[in-house]
Amino acid sequence: MTGMAPAQQTTAAPPANVLELKDVTVRYGTRTVLxxxxxxxxxxxxxxxxxxxxxxxxxLGLSNGSVTPSTGTVTTLGTELGAATRRQLRAVRAGIGTVHQRLDLVGPLSAIHNVNAGHLGRWGLWKSLASLVRPLEGDVALAAMARLGIEELAPTRTERLSGGEQQRVALARIIVQDPALVLADEPISSLDPQRARVVMDLLAAVVADGDRSLLVSLHDFDIARSVCDRVIGLRQGHVVFDLPAGEVTDAHRDELYRLPA
Ligand SMILES: Nc1ncnc2c1ncn2[C@@H]1O[C@H](COP(=O)(O)OP(=O)(O)OP(=O)(O)O)[C@@H](O)[C@H]1O
Structure with missing residues (x-):
């Protein structure tokens, strides 16, 4: 006996997935949609x-718990949603940033107030209400706005901003929220091709900056494969392919969008 302690396990386990849908089905009536x-x-x-x-x-709805699976499990940010308490669900939702085509900004409020709303998942009611009168931690919001080149728009009423500027306000709000996972449902479908590309590049930069993860639904196949690391093709509720973006070809696109004969 040497009396030595057993060797320490030094190899760290690989980090768990931020999102995992396992054998998930979603049925409405008799129809299975996923x-x-x-x-x-x-x-x-x-x-x-x-x-x-x-x-x-x-x-995307399954991922944030707004859609309940008929069978299978959804695990988001380490929590299995079907088995989670309300408190755990709140914590998961605070860790998810959401970007919609509809931006959910409050038009009559200034841009900085909307950016500051990124704090709301962490702040209690009184701090949130106080911040409506005078933005608290405004320096954090201003830094996020500067990152997106809209610092000078901070005091402007949000409804006066252009569509592209409002998109940037929504992205600055994500920076302030600092979520681990960003879910985006067709964030660019109402934009012209140039603006769509700029907004997607900004979204990708915001995600990469914070080492966050992104799950984004897109109709633009070319933007999907140029901006994302991985592309998942869905058709009639089934995964048709799940590939690194560099391996996705025009043939995959044509097969995915092929109209039924
Ligand atoms: N609450 C619901 N009740 C019944 N059917 C639903 C419900 N929600 C979605 N569906 C059906 O599920 C299927 C998948 O819908 P989903 O919105 O996920 O598709 P999508 O790929 O996002 O489509 P799009 O690109 O048009 O937004 C559709 O056929 C839709 O009609």
């Missing part, structure tokens, strides 16, 4: 593509 398994690794940017009705929004 039957899929997929995952998003930490720091990964994943695009969901596929024709209308393929199940992209359903996957």
């Amino acid at each position: 039957d899929a398994s997929l995952s998003v690794a930490p720091g990964q940017k994943v695009a969901l593509v596929g024709p209308s009705g393929a199940g992209k929004s359903t996957v």
Whole structure:
């Protein structure tokens, strides 16, 4: 006996996926609209593509718990949503940043107030109300706005801003919220191609800056494969392919969007 302690285990376990859908089905009545398994690794940017009705929004809804699976499990930020307490669900939702085509900004409030709303998941009611009168931690919000080149718009009423500027306000709000996972449901579908590209590049930069993960549904196949690390093709609720963006070809696109004969 040497009396030596056993060797320490030094190899760290790989970090768990930030999102995991395992054997998930979603049924409405007798109709199964999703039957899929997929995952998003930490720091990964994943695009969901596929024709209308393929199940992209359903996957995003499952990921934040707003859609309940009929069978299977959804684990988001380490919490299995079906088994979570309300408190755990609140914590998961505070860790998710959401970007919609509809930006959920409050038009009559100044841009900085809207950016500051990124804090709300962490702040209690009184701090949130006080901040409506005078933005608290305004320096954090201003820094986020500066990152997106809209610092000088801080005092402007949000409804006076252009669509592109409002998109930047919504992205600055994500920076302030500092979520581990960003879910974006067709964030660029109302924009012209140039603006769509700029907004997607900004979204990707915001995600990469904070080492966050992204799951984004997109109709633009080319933007999906150029901005994201991985592309998942969904069709009629099934995963048709799940590939590194560099391996996705025009043939995958054509097959995915092929109209039924
Ligand atoms: N609450 C619901 N009740 C019944 N059917 C639903 C419900 N929500 C979604 N569906 C159906 O589920 C299928 C998938 O819808 P989903 O919105 O996920 O598709 P999508 O790929 O996001 O489509 P799009 O690109 O048009 O937004 C569709 O056929 C839709 O009609």
